[in-house]
Amino acid sequence: MLRKIFNPARLSRFQRTMVTVSSSDALVSTEVDDKTGYATVTLNRAPVNSLSLELMTEIVKTVDELERSNIRGMVLTSFSNKVFCAGLDIMEMVNPDLDRLRAVWTRLQDTWASLYGTSFPTVALINGHAPAGGCLLALCCEYRVMCNNFNIGLNETQLGLAVPPWLQGTMRQTIGTREAEIHCIKGTMFNSQDALKIGLVDELAAENGEAMQRALHYLNTFKQMSPYARSATKLLMRNKDIEDMKRGRKEDVERFVENVMNSDFQNGLTVYLQSLKNRKNK
Ligand SMILES: CC/C=C\C/C=C\CCC/C=C/CC(=O)SCCNC(=O)CCNC(=O)[C@H](O)C(C)(C)COP(=O)(O)OP(=O)(O)OC[C@H]1O[C@@H](n2cnc3c(N)ncnc32)[C@H](O)[C@@H]1OP(=O)(O)O
Numbered sequence: 632m633l634r635k636i637f638n639p640a641r642l643s644r645f646q647r648t649m650v651t652v653s654s655s656d657a658l659v660s661t662e663v664d665d666k667t668g669y670a671t672v673t674l675n676r677a678p679v680n681s682l683s684l685e686l687m688t689e690i691v692k693t694v695d696e697l698e699r700s701n702i703r704g705m706v707l708t709s710f711s712n713k714v715f716c717a718g719l720d721i722m723e724m725v726n727p728d729l730d731r732l733r734a735v736w737t738r739l740q741d742t743w744a745s746l747y748g749t750s751f752p753t754v755a756l757i758n759g760h761a762p763a764g765g766c767l768l769a770l771c772c773e774y775r776v777m778c779n780n781f782n783i784g785l786n787e788t789q790l791g792l793a794v795p796p797w798l799q800g801t802m803r804q805t806i807g808t809r810e811a812e813i814h815c816i817k818g819t820m821f822n823s824q825d826a827l828k829i830g831l832v833d834e835l836a837a838e839n840g841e842a843m844q845r846a847l848h849y850l851n852t853f854k855q856m857s858p859y860a861r862s863a864t865k866l867l868m869r870n871k872d873i874e875d876m877k878r879g880r881k882e883d884v885e886r887f888v889e890n891v892m893n894s895d896f897q898n899g900l901t902v903y904l905q906s907l908k909n910r911k912n913k
Pocket residue numbers: 678679681682713714716717718719720721722760762763764765767787790792793794795798883886887890907908911
């Protein structure tokens with residue numbers, strides 16, 4: 632069954648109402664161009680857009696609001712021209728409170744489901760590094776434009792985390808079963824050129840302006856198309872994955888909690904955090 636379908640009857644409301652959501656200190660800011668109906672959603676959590684519970688909550692809220700406002704497309708990007716998103720906030724996993732840790736993983740599942748299941752077209756404008764959860768955000772979008780000289784990939788296993796089945800599935804759809812298996816297991820990080828070669832991203836751009844033009848070009852390809860047919864086809868392809876995730880979500884949360892609470896993982900995390908700081912001080 633279709634979860635959400637673009638409703639052409641709501642189009643007249645969309646043409647009248649145009650939104651620019653969020654204040655300047657918001658974790659996520661949204662601007663809608665009232666000529667095109669395209670929203671630019673910018674992740675705004677300095678320094679590296681790491682996914683805290685609060686940032687993920689804002690992402691889900693934003694996507695839900697956009698779904699209700701009937702925009703015609705969305706570009707997801709970062710305030711920083713160096714890091715698109717550094718993945719889950721590592722501090723959420725250091726000696727965590729168990730209730731909050733469960734909430735973090737549940738919200739990550741929600742973030743994946745809401746971004747992956749939008750009725751409108753989505754493009755990730757990857758204007759910086761996108762490891763782990765950053766790669767997840769990009770994978771949820773329909774199309775990915777990446778600026779040169781950055782890295783992207785699901786490097787979780789390198790950090791001692793297992794990649795959950797729903798995210799493995801999204802990776803399989805994007806780069807194919809064989810490559811997804813190899814690179815999820817290895818935790819490969821790709822530079823922009825290699826990400827393009829393997830199909831993890833769809834286009835490269837020299838800088839942000841060019842990336843935005845390419846992103847808008849993708850959205851414009853749907854201008855003359857029936858929004859109903861477009862979104863119905865997308866959701867018929869994606870809804871089963873979302874339903875599968877929801878069916879297994881409790882076990883998935885508990886697997887994550889067990890993974891994070893393991894003492895080897897906690898020790899590894901301390902070393903990893905220190906290595907990030909040492910790299911910075913070099
Ligand atoms: C059953 C399921 C079980 C498990 C599920 C597993 C996977 C599912 C997939 C989704 C979840 C994934 C888990 C994760 O996302 S874990 C996080 C992975 N992220 C990383 O490994 C990235 C680490 N960061 C970097 O490599 C660099 O910071 C980066 C290249 C992004 C940017 O480099 P730059 O030189 O620009 O900045 P830095 O000086 O390194 O960083 C600035 C400060 O930000 C801090 N930082 C960086 N990343 C994070 C982060 N992810 N969380 C929290 N904080 C982060 C960094 O330490 C610096 O802090 P200060 O030293 O200034 O205090």
